[in-house]
Every structure is written in C-alpha cells, then in structure tokens.
Amino acid sequence: MKFIKVDMAAASVSSTEVSSEYVELGGRGLTSLMINNDVPAKCDPLGPENKLIIAPGYLSGTMLVNSSRLSIGAKSPLTGGIKESNVGGTVAADLAHLGITAIVIEGQASAGTCFLLKIDANGNGELLDGSAYTGLRTYELVKKLKETHGDKNSITCIGPAGEFLLTAASIQTTDVDGRPCRAAGRGGLGAVMGSKGLKAVIVAKGGKATDPLTDPNTFKESAKIYAKAVKDDDGTPELAELGSASLVAPINAVGAFPTRNAREGQFEGVEKITGETMAEVIKKRGGINAHMGCAQCIIRCSNEFVDEDGNYVTSSLEYETIWSMGAMLGNSDLDSIAKLDFLCDDIGLDTISTGVAVAVAMDAGYKAFGDAQAAIEMVEEVAKGTEFGKIIGNGPGAVGEHFNHDRVPVIKNQSMAAYDPRAIQGMAVTYATTPMGGDHTAGWVVGENLEEFGGTLDRFSAEGQVEVSRNSQIHMAAVDTMGICDFAQSGFGAGLANVCKMVAAKSSKPFSEEDWTELGTRILKAEREFNRNADFTSKDDRLPKMFYEEPLPPHNKVVVISNEEMDKTFDF
Amino acid sequence: MKVKVRLFGTLRKKFSDHDPLNGFEVEIPKKDASVNDLIDQLDIPKSKIGPVSVQGRLVKADKTLKQGDYIRIYRPIFGG
Numbered sequence: 092m093k094f095i096k097v098d099m100a101a102a103s104v105s106s107t108e109v110s111s112e113y114v115e116l117g118g119r120g121l122t123s124l125m126i127n128n129d130v131p132a133k134c135d136p137l138g139p140e141n142k143l144i145i146a147p148g149y150l151s152g153t154m155l156v157n158s159s160r161l162s163i164g165a166k167s168p169l170t171g172g173i174k175e176s177n178v179g180g181t182v183a184a185d186l187a188h189l190g191i192t193a194i195v196i197e198g199q200a201s202a203g204t205c206f207l208l209k210i211d212a213n214g215n216g217e218l219l220d221g222s223a224y225t226g227l228r229t230y231e232l233v234k235k236l237k238e239t240h241g242d243k244n245s246i247t248c249i250g251p252a253g254e255f256l257l258t259a260a261s262i263q264t265t266d267v268d269g270r271p272c273r274a275a276g277r278g279g280l281g282a283v284m285g286s287k288g289l290k291a292v293i294v295a296k297g298g299k300a301t302d303p304l305t306d307p308n309t310f311k312e313s314a315k316i317y318a319k320a321v322k323d324d325d326g327t328p329e330l331a332e333l334g335s336a337s338l339v340a341p342i343n344a345v346g347a348f349p350t351r352n353a354r355e356g357q358f359e360g361v362e363k364i365t366g367e368t369m370a371e372v373i374k375k376r377g378g379i380n381a382h383m384g385c386a387q388c389i390i391r392c393s394n395e396f397v398d399e400d401g402n403y404v405t406s407s408l409e410y411e412t413i414w415s416m417g418a419m420l421g422n423s424d425l426d427s428i429a430k431l432d433f434l435c436d437d438i439g440l441d442t443i444s445t446g447v448a449v450a451v452a453m454d455a456g457y458k459a460f461g462d463a464q465a466a467i468e469m470v471e472e473v474a475k476g477t478e479f480g481k482i483i484g485n486g487p488g489a490v491g492e493h494f495n496h497d498r499v500p501v502i503k504n505q506s507m508a509a510y511d512p513r514a515i516q517g518m519a520v521t522y523a524t525t526p527m528g529g530d531h532t533a534g535w536v537v538g539e540n541l542e543e544f545g546g547t548l549d550r551f552s553a554e555g556q557v558e559v560s561r562n563s564q565i566h567m568a569a570v571d572t573m574g575i576c577d578f579a580q581s582g583f584g585a586g587l588a589n590v591c592k593m594v595a596a597k598s599s600k601p602f603s604e605e606d607w608t609e610l611g612t613r614i615l616k617a618e619r620e621f622n623r624n625a626d627f628t629s630k631d632d633r634l635p636k637m638f639y640e641e642p643l644p645p646h647n648k649v650v651v652i653s654n655e656e657m658d659k660t661f662d663f
Numbered sequence: 664m665k666v667k668v669r670l671f672g673t674l675r676k677k678f679s680d681h682d683p684l685n686g687f688e689v690e691i692p693k694k695d696a697s698v699n700d701l702i703d704q705l706d707i708p709k710s711k712i713g714p715v716s717v718q719g720r721l722v723k724a725d726k727t728l729k730q731g732d733y734i735r736i737y738r739p740i741f742g743g
Contacts, residue, residue, distance in 0.1 A: 325711060329672045329738055340671050341737040344716050362684070367671060371683050538740060541714070545739060 092192050092302050095216045097208055099287045100139065100198035104208070104216035109192045115598045117149030119175040120572035120614050121193055122164025126173055127617040132624030136168035137256055137286040139199040145186075145247070145292065146194075148574010150593060152187020152301045155314045156321060157579035159184040159386035161247075161264065162571060166625070167278035168286075169258040169444070169486060170503040170528040173621040174278035177532070177571055179385035180264040181296070182245040188298035189214035200288025209240065212295040221290040226251060228437040228474065229263045229271040232291060237269065240293055246271065248291035250439025251474045253281030257484030259444035260285065263436055266384045266393070272406045273384065276441035277505065277530060279486070305599035313592045317582040321389060324581035330392040331381040335410035335578070336366030338509075343418070345541060345550075346645050347514035349507075350418045352447075352454035353500050356514050356643045360423025364413050369396070372425060377401040390578055396429045405433035411531075414509035415446025420453060421460030431463075431470060438474045444486040445470060447506040451487045455494035498637050503528030503627075512634060512650050513643040515540045515550050519650045520560035524632045524660040526618035532577055534563035553652045561660050565611035568618075572610060612663055619661055629658050664730040665690050666701070672738035674707060686735075691728065699724045701734065713739040 092114070094107045113121055122144040134140035144164045151158050161183035167174035186194070191214055200206055207221040224232055229250045236246055245265050252260035260281025263271040304310045321327060329337050339361065342348045346356035362368065370380050376397045384393030384407055393407035408429055416422065416431040435442045449466045452458065458465035472480030482493045487506050491499035500507050505528030512519035517536035525533035539559050540550040548555050570580065573594070583590060587604050595602040622631075638650045669686030670678065681687045693700050698715050702724070714721055716735045717728070728734070 325673075325739070332673055337672050337738070338740055340735075341713055341740055344714050344719075344735065344737055345721060365671075367683050541740070 092190055093214070095191055095194045095210065097194065097196045097216065097218065098198050099196060099200045099206070099289065102200065102206065102218050104218055106215070113192070115149070115600065116572060117151065117192065118146055118160065118162040118572040118574050119164070119177070119568060120149070120610060121146045122162045122175050123173060123614050123618050125195070126164050126166065127621040130166050132166070132621050133626070134166060136166040136171070137282060141166050141283060141286070143196040143280065143283050143287060144193055145196070146192065147183035147187045149572055150597070151183040151574035153304065153314070153593075153597065154311065155593060156318045156387050156389045156582070157385070157576040158574050160571070160574040160576055161186070161275070163262055163275045163280050165280055165283040167280070167528070168256070168282045169279035170505050172503060172528065172625055172627055173526055173618045174280060175527065175571060176262070176275035176277045176280050178262070178264055178273050178275035179576065180245065180266050180273035181386040182247050182264050182294055183574055184386040185245045185294045185296050185298065188301050189295065190298065190300035190302060194292065196287050196289060199286060204288050205290050206288055207236070207291050207293060208289060209293045210295060212298060214298060214300055224290050226254065229439055230437050233265060233269065233271045236291060236293060242269065243296045244293045245296060246291055246293055249281045249284045250437060251476070252439045252484050253285035254290070255476055255481065255484065256282040256285050257473065257481060258282055258489070259441050259448065259484050259486040261435070261439050261441045263439055266406065267386065270406060272436050274436060274441065276443060277527065281439050302597070304597050306596040310593050310596035313589050313596065316585045316589050317593070318389060320585035321579050321582045324584060326581055327390055330390050330578055333366030333370050334392045334394050334407060336369050336408065336413055338366070338410045339413055340365040340367065342510065345514065346643070347511045348414065348418055349500070349509065349511045351421045351460045352419060352450040352498060353511055353637065353643070356511050357645055358418035358421075358423070360421070361418065363423040364417045364425055364428065369394070369408060369413070369425060373397065382406065385576065388576070390576070392578055398426065404429045405436065408432055411509050412442040412446065415443050415450070416466065419446055419450040420463070420466055422463045422466065424463050427463035427467065431466060434467065434470045438470065440470070440473060440484065443508055444506045445473075445483065447487040447500060448483045448490045451490040451496060451499050452483070452494065454498050455490070455496035457494065497635075499635060500637065501529055502634060503631055505529045507531075510537055511643055512638055513648050514646055516553060516650065516652060517548060517550070517556045517560055519634060519638065519652050520556050520657065520660060521564065523634050523657050524560065525564060526615065526622050533567055534560045536560050536563050551646065551648050551651070553656055556652060557656050557660050564615060565608055567611070568614040569607050569611040572614065615661065629654070632657050632660070664696070664728070666728055666730070666732045666734055668701070668705075669733075669735045671736065674711065674736060674738055696728050697724065698722060698726050698728065698734065701728060702736070711738065713737040
C-alpha cells in the first residue's frame with residue numbers, strides 16, 4: 092500500500108505512505124477526496140496546481156471478477172469542476188498487484204519537455220525522457236514502447252489531442268491484447284496529462300505485492316457468490332453476444348435515441364447499426380464477438396470489429412460510440428462508425444464529446460447530417476492541429492460558440508450521452524446534477540424509468556425521478572470506488588451485504604450496507620464542495636434550454652423536472 | 664393469421680429459423696390474438712421480455728394483433 096508521487100517540475104518520483112484518511116479507499120473515492128483536499132478549486136486545470144491522480148479500485152487486484160477498473164481524477168479543463176473518469180483494461184489490476192494505491196502526478200514539466208513514467212516489477216517509479224515519442228498517435232506509441240520496454244506492461248497514454256491540451260482529450264489504456272483501445276474519455280483528462288508533460292505511464296505486469304486481505308476465506312467465499320450471480324444473470328449472455336450495443340435497438344424503440352443532434356428520438360437508419368447487425372457483420376467477416384477486453388472479466392462485452400477483408404479496425408465498438416458517431420450524425424454506416432471509433436482512440440479523444448462536437452457542427456450547417464466522410468475529416472483535423480481541429484477537439488461547447496449556435500446538448504460543458512432526457516426524465520436529473528457534468532454512468536436510471544423493462548416510474552413524469560437519481564448517484568460513487576465494472580453490477584444480485592463483506596474482509600473493519608451509502612454520500616459531498624468552491628451554483632445544475640423547449644419526436648415531450656426539484660437532489 | 668416477428672438480443676437463440684436481421688413469420692391460430700398470446704405461443708418467459716412494438720410503435724401486451732403486423736420484441740435492459 093503506497094502512493095507513487097511524481098513531481099513533474101523536479102522530474103522526480105518518490106514512494107510515500109498512504110495517509111490514514113485514504114487507507115480504506117480506492118478509485119473515485121480516493122481521487123475525489125484527495126482532489127477536494129489538495130487541489131485549489133479555482134486553479135487553472137492545465138496549470139501546475141492541478142493534480143492528476145490515477146487510482147485502481149479498492150477491490151482491484153483481488154480475486155473478485157470484473158474488478159480491474161481504474162479511476163483517473165483531476166480538476167477538469169472541460170467542465171471546470173471535479174472529474175473522475177473511469178476505464179477498464181488491465182492497468183488497475185497491474186497497479187494493485189504492485190501494491191500501488193495511487194499515482195499522484197503533480198506540478199508541470201518545463202515547456203517543451205516530454206516524459207514517460209515507468210513503474211517496474213518492484214513497484215518503483217522512474218521518469219524517462221519521452222521526447223522521441225512526442226506527437227505520436229496511441230497505437231504507434233504503444234507499438235514503439237513495447238519494442239523498447241517489452242510486452243509485459245500495461246500502457247496508459249495520451250495521443251496528439253492530449254498534447255494539444257484539447258478539452259475532449261482522453262487518456263487511453265491498453266486492453267488484454269495490449270491495444271490502447273480503452274478510454275478514460277470524459278472530462279478532458281488527456282489534456283491534464285498533456286499539461287503535465289507526461290506522454291505515457293508504463294506499468295509492469297505480474298506484481299507480487301497486492302495488499303493482503305485480512306480475512307481471505309470470507310473474501311473468497313463472497314467473491315465466488317458474486318461471480319455466480321454475474322454468470323447467472325440474464326444480461327450476461329446478452330452482453331457477450333452483442334456488447335453494450337444491445338441497447339441500440341431497444342433505446343431507439345422507446346424513442347430515447349438522440350438523432351441528428353437530438354432533433355429526434357428515433358433514427359430511421361437504426362437497423363444498420365443495431366447490436367444485432369454489428370454482431371452479424373463481425374461474425375461474417377471473421378472478427379471477434381464476446382472478446383475479453385479487461386483483466387479478470389467473465390462477461391466479455393468487448394468485440395473486435397474488422398473490415399470486409401477481415402483486417403482489424405477497432406475494439407471495442409460500443410453503444411455510446413454507435414450513437415455519437417451514428418444516429419447523432421444521421422450516419423447509418425457501421426464501417427465509418429468503427430473507423431471514427433478507431434480514430435478517436437488513436438488520436439486520444441473521447442468518442443462521446445467528439446461525435447457530439449461533429450453533430451453540433453452539422454446542426455449549425457457546416458456539413459450535412461449523414462456525411463460520414465466529413466465527420467472523418469473533421470476528426471482527422473484534430474490530429475493535424477488546425478484551428479478548426481482545435482475547435483472540434485474542445486468538444487461541443489466550443490463548436491457551438493464557434494458557430495454561434497445554441498443547440499448544444501452539454502451540461503457543465505460536457506456532452507450528455509445516448510439517452511435523451513426528454514424521453515427518460517430520470518436521466519435529466521442525473522445529467523443536470525451529477526458533479527461530473529453530462530454523464531450517464533453517474534446515475535443510470537434508464538431501467539427504473541421504463542415500464543417495459545420492469546421499471547416503476549413514468550418516464551415522462553417528474554414523479555419520483557429525483558429520488559431514484561439521488562440513490563443511483565450515491566450507489567455509483569461507491570461502485571466506482573471499489574473498481575467494480577458497471578456491467579458486472581449483476582453481482583449485486585447476490586446482495587449488497589455480500590459486497591460489503593468483501594470490503595470488510597480486506598480492511599479488517601466492519602463495513603455495513605449503511606457504510607456503503609455513507610461512503611457514496613461522502614464522495615458526492617466532497618465533489619459538490621469542490622465544485623461550489625470552483626464557483627458552481629445551482630444554475631449549473633440545469634439542462635440547456637433545447638431540452639425544456641423543443642419537444643422530442645416521436646413522443647413530443649420536453650423535460651418536466653422543475654428547478655426546485657433538481658435542487659432537492661442533494662439535500663442531504 | 665400470419666405476422667412477422669423479430670426477436671432482439673438473446674431472445675432469438677432458441678429459434679433456428681429466425682433470421683437475425685429479418686426475423687421470421689409466425690402463424691397464430693388463435694383468433695383476435697394479443698401480443699401476450701404471441702409471447703405464450705413462442706414460449707418465451709415474460710421476465711425475459713422488454714418493450715414490444717407493432718409497426719414501430721410501442722404497444723402494451725394486451726394489444727390485439729392483425730394479419731401482416733410486424734412485431735418487434737426486445738430484451739429488458741441493464742447497464743449503462
């Protein structure tokens with residue numbers, strides 16, 4: 092259990108003890124509390140006072156399935172508030188196996204310098220000159236780093252977008268096959284990493300210093316029960332067969348699939364981009380469905396999309412990207428969507444923010460909806476560093492400003508995701524109030540909103556939405572602290588108490604279901620406190636006016652959650 | 664009556680004649696059959712069924728079907 096502290100200004104790395112307040116934390120809980128404690132809320136997010144904190148979940152590195160989730164935290168240059176962006180792959184498990192609780196990157200390298208952080212098999216960190224890698228896209232970067240440092244490393248890195256300090260820049264990390272195709276996409280954290288002068292973090296695999304469990308037998312028993320619940324869940328074979336893209340057809344069917352910059356809730360070209368179509372195309376061409384993307388995954392929601400000749404295009408093609416590069420652009424060409432997904436990974440861009448940035452440009456009349464080639468060219472411009480490329484790379488808010496166009500579906504300047512809040516009112520509450528800005532994972536209340544899916548709320552009514560979003564946001568803050576994959580939450584089917592047992596079996600302290608809620612609440616309070624100190628007010632917990640004023644076909648509804656109700660979300 | 668049925672996600676697995684992209688044709692012997700009757704006839708547990716649409720419009724399970732209807736049956740959803 093240790094922190095790796097990296098002082099970029101001094102180009103030095105040290106190991107420090109984990110102070111007592113952080114000992115029983117990991118993931119989002121750790122990054123958010125530490126940022127709230129140590130980062131001045133009003134600082135320049137791309138300046139030396141910001142910190143970039145990379146933390147595996149509290150349960151990462153244990154035998155628990157689907158627990159290799161990494162949290163990356165900082166003050167966001169996109170939202171101006173606190174940010175935790177979460178990613179899979181292998182690095183969370185690898186860091187935890189080295190006994191590393193978090194990497195804390197501070198200060199700023201002098202202008203024009205570029206570093207790599209290498210963490211060896213003993214868990215010792217060292218900064219290396221990275222100038223030879225400046226400007227590289229992520230796939231080429233990873234290939235070269237593997238040639239020099241070997242295959243047995245996970246690599247977490249930025250592409251040109253991060254180096255250009257663009258606020259839609261992602262941090263990419265390698266999957267089980269060693270490809271940099273997993274993204275901590277949201278919040279522009281790639282720009283924070285770029286501002287530090289850090290191009291990549293190389294972490295040795297196979298560490299033998301995992302934090303010991305205080306009660307390994309209880310842990311093992313609960314982890315087995317958890318894994319069985321994941322295996323037995325109905326959604327697991329669904330995710331293996333179609334991945335998260337299984338959501339395309341049903342969300343479109345219920346009219347909540349934002350189309351052509353959220354002018355409509357159903358896409359007439361949807362049949363060509365459903366999960367079912369994607370899986371058939373992949374199968375026919377000899378790609379891979381039910382691909383394993385992350386360490387210790389038993390769900391296999393990933394895929395490898397290939398072209399007509401069977402050549403690799405991208406991994407993994409997901410629901411959100413099929414939306415942002417598909418329906419949102421009026422584009423039903425799956426091959427171009429896959430290409431755009433690859434480009435974003437390679438350039439180091441969030442696929443959601445980038446797709447929506449292109450959608451806003453099309454909505455403003457810059458290019459026609461449905462012009463996939465124009466979308467590809469716009470994304471390529473980001474890598475070239477042209478003036479317009481910088482606008483796209485700064486996300487939909489920047490594009491709206493450039494064109495003086497106000498149909499921009501962002502909250503706290505971050506794009507919403509693939510659920511239109513007018514057709515699922517609960518998502519309006521989550522988008523508006525989460526400290527993260529427009530974000531679906533912070534409180535996914537889609538199931539609760541759809542009667543057809545067993546939900547109990549009227550999705551067009553405000554009734555009960557605040558409460559369900561609040562509870563979901565508290566729960567997710569705790570889930571993101573543990574490092575549990577969102578899709579493996581089916582393991583909670585065996586009971587929250589079973590998960591709490593694992594926490595207690597690691598920490599040696601009792602951990603009840605009340606403690607779970609207290610943990611999630613504590614994290615949200617810290618995040619809200621940071622944002623308030625950064626001058627956010629209740630006015631920032633609102634949606635753009637298009638959602639209140641423009642009825643969304645086919646149901647022709649608008650958001651009906653009042654400001655007063657929104658403000659009750661965090662009245663704890 | 665004959666209707667066209669498309670099953671989404673894993674629902675289609677047990678029907679070998681179901682084309683993943685075009686579904687299949689189903690003959691419903693019962694007169695004035697509803698969506699519920701169709702689901703019973705296909706022997707799919709209700710717990711595995713999410714939304715159902717007829718001609719692209721979401722319908723309730725008691726909706727009466729007619730000759731030539733195109734019924735899409737989706738799985739419940741999960742995740743984020």
